[in-house]
Each structure stands twice: as structure tokens, then as C-alpha cells.
Amino acid sequence: MNPLKTLHAEQDQAVWLDFVARGFVQEGGLKRLVDEDGLRGVTSNPAIFEKAIGHSDEYDDALKAAGDERVIDLYEGLAIADIQAAADVLRPVYEASGGQDGFVSLEVSPYLALDTAETLDEARRLHKAVARDNLMVKVPATPQGIPAIRDLTADGININVTLLFAQGAYEQVANAYIEGLEKFAARGGDVGRVASVASFFVSRIDAAVDKLLDETIAAANDPDEKAALEGLKGKVAIANAKLAYQRYKRLFAGERWQTLSAKGAHPQRLLWASTGTKNKAYSDVLYVEELIGPNTVNTIPPATMDAFRDHGKVRASLEEGVDEAERVLAHLAKAGIDLDAVARQLVEEGVQLFVDAADKVLGAVAGKRQTFLAAGLDRQALALGSLDAPVKTAIETWRKDGLVRRLWQRDAQVWSGADEAQWLGWLTIVEDEAKKAAEYAAFSAEVKQEGFTDAVVLGMGGSSLGPEVLAETYGHQPGFPRLRILDSTDPDEVRAVEAAVNLERTLFIVASKSGSTLEPNVFRDYFLGRMRDVVGPDKAGRHFVAVTDPGSAMEKAAKDDGFRRIFYGVKQIGGRYSVLSAFGLVPAAAMGLDVAAFLASARTMVRSCGSDVPPDLNPGVQLGLAMGTAATEEGRDKVTLIASPGIDTFGAWAEQLIAESTGKEGKGLIPIDNEPLAAPAAYGKDRFFVYLRLDEGADPAQDAAVKALEEAGHPVVRIALASKSSLPQEFFRFEIATAVAGAVLGINPFDQPDVEASKIKTRELFSAAEKDGALPAETPVAEDDGFALYTDAANADALRKAGAGSDPESWIKAQVGRVGAGDYVALLAYVTRNPEHLKPLQEARVALRETQHVATCAEFGPRFLHSTGQAYKGGPDSGVFLQITSEAPDLAIPGRSLGFATVIAAQARGDFGVLSERGRRALRVHIKGDVAKGLDRLKSALS
Numbered sequence: 001m002n003p004l005k006t007l008h009a010e011q012d013q014a015v016w017l018d019f020v021a022r023g024f025v026q027e028g029g030l031k032r033l034v035d036e037d038g039l040r041g042v043t044s045n046p047a048i049f050e051k052a053i054g055h056s057d058e059y060d061d062a063l064k065a066a067g068d069e070r071v072i073d074l075y076e077g078l079a080i081a082d083i084q085a086a087a088d089v090l091r092p093v094y095e096a097s098g099g100q101d102g103f104v105s106l107e108v109s110p111y112l113a114l115d116t117a118e119t120l121d122e123a124r125r126l127h128k129a130v131a132r133d134n135l136m137v138k139v140p141a142t143p144q145g146i147p148a149i150r151d152l153t154a155d156g157i158n159i160n161v162t163l164l165f166a167q168g169a170y171e172q173v174a175n176a177y178i179e180g181l182e183k184f185a186a187r188g189g190d191v192g193r194v195a196s197v198a199s200f201f202v203s204r205i206d207a208a209v210d211k212l213l214d215e216t217i218a219a220a221n222d223p224d225e226k227a228a229l230e231g232l233k234g235k236v237a238i239a240n241a242k243l244a245y246q247r248y249k250r251l252f253a254g255e256r257w258q259t260l261s262a263k264g265a266h267p268q269r270l271l272w273a274s275t276g277t278k279n280k281a282y283s284d285v286l287y288v289e290e291l292i293g294p295n296t297v298n299t300i301p302p303a304t305m306d307a308f309r310d311h312g313k314v315r316a317s318l319e320e321g322v323d324e325a326e327r328v329l330a331h332l333a334k335a336g337i338d339l340d341a342v343a344r345q346l347v348e349e350g351v352q353l354f355v356d357a358a359d360k361v362l363g364a365v366a367g368k369r370q371t372f373l374a375a376g377l378d379r380q381a382l383a384l385g386s387l388d389a390p391v392k393t394a395i396e397t398w399r400k401d402g403l404v405r406r407l408w409q410r411d412a413q414v415w416s417g418a419d420e421a422q423w424l425g426w427l428t429i430v431e432d433e434a435k436k437a438a439e440y441a442a443f444s445a446e447v448k449q450e451g452f453t454d455a456v457v458l459g460m461g462g463s464s465l466g467p468e469v470l471a472e473t474y475g476h477q478p479g480f481p482r483l484r485i486l487d488s489t490d491p492d493e494v495r496a497v498e499a500a501v502n503l504e505r506t507l508f509i510v511a512s513k514s515g516s517t518l519e520p521n522v523f524r525d526y527f528l529g530r531m532r533d534v535v536g537p538d539k540a541g542r543h544f545v546a547v548t549d550p551g552s553a554m555e556k557a558a559k560d561d562g563f564r565r566i567f568y569g570v571k572q573i574g575g576r577y578s579v580l581s582a583f584g585l586v587p588a589a590a591m592g593l594d595v596a597a598f599l600a601s602a603r604t605m606v607r608s609c610g611s612d613v614p615p616d617l618n619p620g621v622q623l624g625l626a627m628g629t630a631a632t633e634e635g636r637d638k639v640t641l642i643a644s645p646g647i648d649t650f651g652a653w654a655e656q657l658i659a660e661s662t663g664k665e666g667k668g669l670i671p672i673d674n675e676p677l678a679a680p681a682a683y684g685k686d687r688f689f690v691y692l693r694l695d696e697g698a699d700p701a702q703d704a705a706v707k708a709l710e711e712a713g714h715p716v717v718r719i720a721l722a723s724k725s726s727l728p729q730e731f732f733r734f735e736i737a738t739a740v741a742g743a744v745l746g747i748n749p750f751d752q753p754d755v756e757a758s759k760i761k762t763r764e765l766f767s768a769a770e771k772d773g774a775l776p777a778e779t780p781v782a783e784d785d786g787f788a789l790y791t792d793a794a795n796a797d798a799l800r801k802a803g804a805g806s807d808p809e810s811w812i813k814a815q816v817g818r819v820g821a822g823d824y825v826a827l828l829a830y831v832t833r834n835p836e837h838l839k840p841l842q843e844a845r846v847a848l849r850e851t852q853h854v855a856t857c858a859e860f861g862p863r864f865l866h867s868t869g870q871a872y873k874g875g876p877d878s879g880v881f882l883q884i885t886s887e888a889p890d891l892a893i894p895g896r897s898l899g900f901a902t903v904i905a906a907q908a909r910g911d912f913g914v915l916s917e918r919g920r921r922a923l924r925v926h927i928k929g930d931v932a933k934g935l936d937r938l939k940s941a942l943s
């Protein structure tokens, strides 16, 4: 008879197969083993699935058909289907054995091996999902696993206890089984239909102990002792297993067990696992031949099974030489090798090995998912040059430490251990909002029905920049209102919005999370006043909706003023992470975008960046690690954003996210948006480039410039969007990336202390001005007909020492003279934001970059105060600032004694005050009269 068959027929030992794979089961390989070799069970583990799924294309059709699912669901779907198929093949064995054999094992996620409650949940979930009587759920025998084993047994679930190495742990496991059965019986369960195995790992013990023996032998002097120790090699694992078997016999005897036995309970069989020979010097069937005994199981890997079928010898070996086994272990102890310590280490390593395997198999599934999604997922490619090695190290650290999972579990220790856990609502907002897609669609239809021609978002920063990207990227949708944004207190900008719309057919979306931000409140006061004039006080509220967090003052005011509708944000989401919540979706719906499709696109990236996607395949995490590491390892902290025409306003949203999240405590990334592209030589070694390329309509000049940058060794991340409709993916990618970069920098990426500081200063200044009738007078450090220059005493001192004299140009030159390598220059313009004003600022940037070889920013106040302003004040002290203010004719605000001109002036002063307090290099250039002329003069001075 085939020796494999003989094991069961003559020795009452069940042969199980330590392997499973789709084709093998589907094509009848498993059935053949059952029929021809008398196979009685199958075990799987993460490493086995890693081999099956990660290294074959057998699963590709199933993955293609599944499409855009979570990676863990894809993996589990494959694994569960294989386990079910194998269980069905083994069902006849199960039936014939009266439910005592014919099992297939599926292991709980190794990520949970150190958590009792989660192991319990997971085992119960898998038990239900597989839905086969002959399933055994595998639970590791970690200290946390043991209570779970007891409780699961008490549920009547069949458990395969895995990762057992030590006698002591085995005893606890057997007792947990007995206790579980007692509980199950007490609840009226039929203990006779519960089966369990305790998997003792064998060969790994020899591999570990032999190594220690070699070290001991090398250190020993006595040749006899050396020889005796040599004789222990390849003996310890088997001795350990033999003694475990003796213990098994004792544990499943005696009164306590007899009580259960009388109720039909079956002992928990010992299963020999890890029975493939690792040391080529030993027999290839060693761990089968030496462990043959009744009522045991050996789960055998395919190669060992082939070898045993070919030349295995069957004899009742398990009960042989028990005394000798004792002597082997005593000798080992005498030689100073602590088997318990070895076992403890093997459990730890065993968990880690399965974690590594799970990472690999999830990575393999994630990789295939990406391939099969093809153009449905925005592609990302990193060309990091010298950063490659440190980023790889960071990726491995994140993998080993399970940091992607911990981020998703909202573990504040991923960052600074402050209140980060309370600010992670954006991780799950896409799923939450998708449930409300019908509500958004109804709102969209209502807006269309009402015949609004314009919808104007009144808000700042996190409440306006996302909507602005939508308005600019997707444009006017036929039949829907045109979406406009007002995020400036510049009187001319307010007037321009008013002039552009027909108030009678305009919907205002007042957006403020806190509800207390000055700007949206004054915009609201202004336009509500105007609307009352135009349509009458009763109807004015119908032209307004609010988006705000529950309980805010804005909510109350909106109710009092009879707003058409109030939409709510989520308190656990900060403004800059809010675009995929009501703050982005209400404007999206108002302008006629399909919110369901928008969220479905975002969800593809959410899933691609999931907790189940290891860092090397996780696009958001990868980008974040690259950005963070670039800053910490090489000082490449100027994240330079390049985007194809058509999606180029994305940068203004991304710069807020990056700057406000990371720029604090003297650290941070400085985003550089909308800087005209140049040849590689124009850039310093402080740059890190991110290129968002829109396949349809990419600019060949940008392509060429980016290619040149890459060839010159600058780190470049390319992100390719098949079409504009996949832009929502980028919001989420950048959110994860920014959070991860924040973790690398070791800061809290969810607060904005310096933005708050300047908001407070502005409010104080404006209130004082309302009381006093004007802002306090200031004395310029230099002045002529066109410019008046202001700064604080320390800056004035430094600038005078650097050559500033009586004329404004000398001050500007002295300020530029303070720029050094690695610095950036920021032009902070409190002027009307329009193309005419932007042009000279952009030209000045180019000139500054050419002469100073530094990164440059051009920002419009007050909007940047809610954005990059955080990093300018709180980030690295590498900014050289030129604040630019101007004089627009005032515009009154209903209910306020002072108008918009004072608001914007207070904002500029508040901003400057905080820059001064932080000791930043700052100079204010006030343009008298014509702004465009003043900006041209400034440009010349800067050139």
C-alpha cells in the first residue's frame, strides 16, 4: 500500500496537505490526493496564499471580474473561494469520519494575532463567510490568542491552533480547548460535533536550535562535549514533539476530560506542522517518519508528500524513545540553550513571517488591481534619483511597523501623539457621503429647476479652494448655474462678483466650518443686504444655503435668516481635508456635477490607499513618504507643483493642504504652485517636483520640461489622469500623502496654530478700528509718491545694515539681498486677484529665481492667510516675504461701521504682525494709487 495511505490505515494518523491553490483544486489535483493517497485534510496560511496568489495568474480572471473593490475584500474573496472549493472536495471525508476529519483550515489575519477581541471578531466573521461545516479557523497560540481559542470553542467553532512551539503554551492551549468545550456544553451545545487540532511546528525548532548548537559547539573546548552536542542536531524538534504527545495523553485523560468525553467530546488532536525538511543533510521525510502515532495529524507540504509516497517508511515512531527525548532536552538545557526562549522567539518570528507574507499577498493583489483598473486609476510613477534609497527605507519601516494600518486605525502615535485621532473623519467620508448621493442629486435638480444662473461660494481656504478647483476644472454645465468663488475682501473683487451676476437669479453658498471666520460672515452680511434690497427681505433667504459644521454660529444665523437649506460638515474633518464632504459636494451639486460619479472616482483612490495596501503599492502613502523623506533627508522641502492646463487650479488646493498641514514648529514643506517652468539649471537642490498630467490635453512643453528635470537628477513624481473625471482621486491621494508626510516630519498635520494667531490678530485690529473709526496710523520706513514701505524695528534694523536708505528701491533690494540658498521668496499681494495683477508678479518670480536661484511664491491676500500662510509663519524660517498692499475704494458692509477696505487692511496688518512676532524676514510695500503701475515698479525693483 502507498505509505501515505498506510499512515491512516495502519497507524491512525491523518495526512493533511499543507498547500492549496486554485488550479490545483479546480483541476482535480486535490481530489486525486484524496482518492489515491487517502488525504484527509488541508491547511493554508498566509504564506501558502502568498505563493498561490502572488506568483501565478490563476486568479487574474477573478480579479478582473471583481474590478474596483477593497484589496482585502479581493484577497479574501479569492482565499475564501479556494477554501470553500477545497472543503467541498473533502466533504465526503468529513461525512465518513462523522465530522472528525476532512477539514480545511483558514487562518485569521496575522495582523490581529496580538489582539484578542479582534481575533475573535475575525474568526467568527471568517467562519460565517466560508459557511462550511468542515472549516477550521486557524488562530495563533500567542498569549492574546489563547483566550480567543477558548471563546471560539465555546461558540462551537472548530479551531486549528497554530504557531505552537512550547510545551507550556501547548498545555494552555489544550486547557483553553477543554474550558471552551465546557462552556459550549453548559450552553447546551453538542460537544460531539466540535473538532480541534493543536499545530506543533517542528522543523523550525531544529533550524533555530541547530544554529545555537553550532555556536555552542564552536565555543566548547572538550572534543567529547563537542561530539555530544553535535549528536543533538536534528533531534530536538522531534524530542519536543514526542514529549508534547505524552502531555496530550495526560491532558485528555482524567476526570475533567472524562466528563466531557462522556458527552461525546473529542480530544484536540496534535497536528505536526512545519514538517518539510529544511536542512538538506537530514532525511527528506524525517518529520513524517519520526512522528507517527495514533489520533494525530501531519500536515505535509507537497514535496515532502511526494518523497514520503516514494520512499517513506511507516512505523509507530511517536511513542519510541520517550526517555531518550527527555535526555535530549535535558542535555540541551545543560548546554545552556533555553528551549522556551527559542519557542518564544519562534512565535514572534512566526507572527512576523505571516505578517510579511500577508503584506506580500496583499501587495500582489493591490498590484493586480491597479493593473486591471488600467485607466480607471490615476497612475503614479516616481523617479527619485538619490532619494530612492532613503524612500525605500522609509517604505520598509512603514511596512514593518504596520503604519498604514495604524494610520487608518486613527492611532495618534503615527504623528505627534496629540489630538490627531479626532481629525481623521476624511478617511471614511467618501463612503459616508456616497450614502447621501441621492440627496445631492435632489439638490442639484432643485437648483436647476429654480433657474439660478450663478452660484457663488462665499468662504475661505478649506471652504473655497476645493470648490474653486471644481468650478475651474469642470466649467459651466449647461442648464445649471455657473459656479463662482468669492474668497477676497478686496473691495474691487467683491464689486466684481456683484457686477458679474444677476442677484435675482443667484444662489449664494455660504461656507464656513467654524462659522466664525470673519470673511464669510462679512460676505454674507453684504450679499444678504444686497439681496434684501433686490428681492425683498422675505425672499432673500431663499437665495442662500449654508455649509457649516453642526452647532456653529453660522448655522444659527442661517436658520434666523431663513436660508433655503443648511448642509452639514463633519467636525472630525478640518477645512483643508473637507473637499470630499459637503464643503466640496454642495458646490459640486449646485453646478450640476454628478456627485455619485464624483465620489465613485474618489473611492477608487480611497481603496487604492487603504489600510490593507502595503506602502510600496499604496500611492498616497508612497507620495507622502517621498515628499516627507525628500525634506528630512535632502532638504528638498519645496514641493513644486506642475499641472496640465485644465487641471492647473488643483495646485491652489494642494498648496493649502500641504502648507497648512505640514508647516509648523519650524518644520514643513513649502509648496510652490504656478511658478513658470524653466530649464533644470534654474532650480536649486531644495526642489521636489510633482507633475499632474492630464492625458487628454497635456502640454508638450511641460512634458519636455519635466523630462529634462528628471534627467538632470531632480526627484519627480508623475501622476497621470486619463481624464478630468478622475480628478476626485487626486484629492484623496494628496490628503493621505500629506498626512503621511506630516508623520515623517513628526508634526500634527491637522492643526493650524499660526493661521489661528493671525485670525485673532485681524479680529482684534478690526474691532479696535470699528471702535476708533480707523486702523491706527503707521509710520513708513521709506516713502515716495508711489510706495510707502513698512516693517518692524528688527527688520528695519537689519535692512538698514544691508544698505536700505531713503528710497523705496534700496529697501526692496536690501530685502532681496537677504535671500540665501535654500530660501524662498514669497510675494504676498493684498490686491485684486486678476490676470493683469498676476502677470507682473509672475515675471518678478521668474526674475528672482534667475538671479537668486531660489523658489518663489506669489499669493493673494487674504486668501493665502487660510492656506500657505500657516507655513510662512510656522514652517521653516527660510521665507523672505514682501507683503504688497494697495488702496481700493471702500465698500460698506451692512451692520458694520467700516467697510471692506478696512477689513483687508486689518488682515494685512494682522498677517504682518504675526510674521514679525515669528521673527521672519518681512517688508511691506504699500502701493499708492494705480496698482498695476505699482506692481510693474516693484517687478523692476526685484529684477
Ligand SMILES: O=C(CO)[C@@H](O)[C@H](O)[C@H](O)[C@H](O)COP(=O)(O)O
Residues within 6 Å of the ligand: 018, 043, 044, 045, 105, 138, 160, 161, 162, 163, 199, 203, 204, 271, 273, 274, 275, 276, 299
Ligand atoms: O496549518 C498549519 C498549521 O496548522 C500549517 O499551514 C503551518 O502554518 C505550516 O505548516 C507552517 O507554517 C510551515 O512552516 P515552514 O515549513 O515554513 O517552517
Ligand SMILES: O=C[C@H](O)COP(=O)(O)O
Residues within 6 Å of the ligand: 460, 461, 462, 463, 511, 512, 513, 514, 515, 516, 517, 520, 575, 576, 866, 867
Ligand atoms: O481653511 C479654512 C479657513 O480658515 C476657513 O475656515 P472656516 O471654514 O471655519 O470658515
